[in-house]
Amino acid sequence: MESERQQLLDFKEGLMDPFGRLSSWVGLDCCKWQGVRCKNRTGHVTVLNLQNYHLGGTIKPSLLHLKHLTHLNLAENFFGGTQIPKFLGMLNNLRYLDLYSSGYGGEIPPHLGNLSHLQVLNLGGNFGLRAESLVWLSGLSSLESLDLGRVDLYDVRGSWLKAVNMLPSLVRLYLDGCQLKSLDLTLPSLNLTSLEVLDLFDNPIKSPLPHWFSNLTNLQVLDLRSNNFYGSIPFWIGSLCKLRILRLNSNRLHGGIMGVLDRFSACQNNSLEILYLGGNY
Template identity: 50%
Template sequence: MENSSVVFVLLTIATISAISFSNGNIDVLCRESERQALLRFKQDLKDPMNRLSTWDGGDCCSWMGITCDNLTSHVLELRVDFSRLGGKINPSLLDLKYLKYLDLSENNYEGIQIPSFIGSLKSLTHLDLSGFGGKIPHQLGNLSNLHYLNLGDCNFWKVESLQWMSGLSSLQYMEMTGIDLSKAFDWLQVVNIW
């Protein structure tokens, strides 16, 4: 057998092992490292409505609120909005390197501050954190691929500077309803950058 034929056979076997066949449909199986990251994320949450009950099987791509890439099987979206979740946000989300869409909004986080590590999720294009409290971490300014950012509907935000916003060069939509900007001394300068 030629080398190119051996390589083709090995690639075919690798591809087949990455997918499962059920009812004639091809289903992508999630990556084990990303599955473990999501389970660590879940363990730090309070879930009184049992909304994350599907988060126990082997394939995280089939779990509620999770969307995976059909070709690579990487987790692309995590949507747990309006699920009445509480607790804390585990930094295991950093293991979701291809995450583009993160919606943790309108849960019962009891005013906990946005974790600064969210500013390290560089692939994000959509981020909805309405319902958190405290001070907005300046690390959110590292999310240069972000197109959508929702920080609204929180009356307890403390904003002293908006300089972090200058790093959001791809931003197309931003919601900040309910945020008191009276202490933000640089808002006019930041708005003029866009």
Template identity: 40%
Template sequence: MSSKDHRLVQCNKKDEETLLIFKKGINDSSNGMTSTWSTKKDCCAWEGVYCDNNTGRVTEIDLNNQYLKGEINFSILELEFLSYLDLSWNEFDVINIPATQHNITHASNLFYLDLSSLYYVSLHMDNLNWLSPLSSLKYLNLSYIDLQKETNWLHVMATLPSLLELQLSHCNLNNFMINPSIEYLNLSSLVTLDLSYNNFTSQLPNWFFNLTNDLTYLDLYKSNIHGSIPHSWKNFTELEYINLWGNRLS
């Protein structure tokens, strides 16, 4: 259980140092939540930061829609008990990914990650390999982050066995390529998949409808997909919502 009552718990100093490193890259001109991040207060009392009542370790960070600018420094993933991270709907224009994934493995408890940006912000990410150690991830939203240079995105997603919801709308994705040596992609837990507003310029591959049997929500709206819909779409027996509009499908 997480708490905002810092009288009950004292923040872990290592976690405090990690949060302050993360803050250095942020421009909070609106004097929002991160303006309270100061050593004058226990870090469990900082706005947007939530700690475990018993251990004082940071478990959640919610900085959604705070008009934050500057850099997302993935040093934040060194918080080894972090389970929830929401940095969505801000104006970050740089993502600082560490050269090695050693420290990211600390965030193996992370189950919720939302980095989705805004339509008018130019935020790019050239690879997603840093996601692979996050084996507990259930929710992932990278919408409005330009992933055009990431050609291996499907393989990375297949390394996340617990993933239930994947939001990759407006990411400028342009391929469904998989390594021919891999017989199938393991996304068997996936329930929600949003790939709308991308630029695939290709047909839906036959294996696409074998990704999972539990999918209930599929959005491919205006993703520049063409050709015929494979008969294998009927494998999605649990599907409750599907949007294929705005493509050239027959």
């Protein structure tokens, strides 16, 4: 499509490309350009994958004219601490948005909550990125994977859990190193019944292990290491029979482990492969 080729060239004009990774962006068929994929039948651009291209500069709104774009991957580039462009929230057909470790900073634009078809959102590894609220997540009803690792969520406080609890399709949740300090222990249960991975590594969460973890019966990976969880390890953890990896090390937990292991042994298909408990005091 000639119009989409022109929009890609305009998008390229805003970028700094010190290693010439976009030098293939010449010729009439943009579907043959590096990082660009098109739908075979229509020729429309559907995928833009520029991961680890060492790009900088400005993301221009010419992307909005790629009406059929479903995948946008700008991970592992360097955009110099600038804010994530608000207009990305207008890419209505986007299913996949990966901005991991791409040098973004400032407040996460709540406009991303307009991406109702989004299935994967990765904003992790952007150490200058922060959020004061996660209410915008409620618009992402199709989201299956959310990575906010190393994003500063200190100002979100305990409300983060209510926000992610509005994502019924969520399978993977990564909130490692987000400066989370508390959990909402008043929640009767979690709606995250499809959740398979929960990563809360390296947060200063001070809390007993909440009872609603027992609702997460599809969990395969639970990483709670390097927090301030305290109290006895509850027996019901052993009822999470699909768990393969359980990391509880470097907290203030004690006791109960034999009862937990007995529960795991009673599982019809005990899946536990890795158990870390060291560094509790």
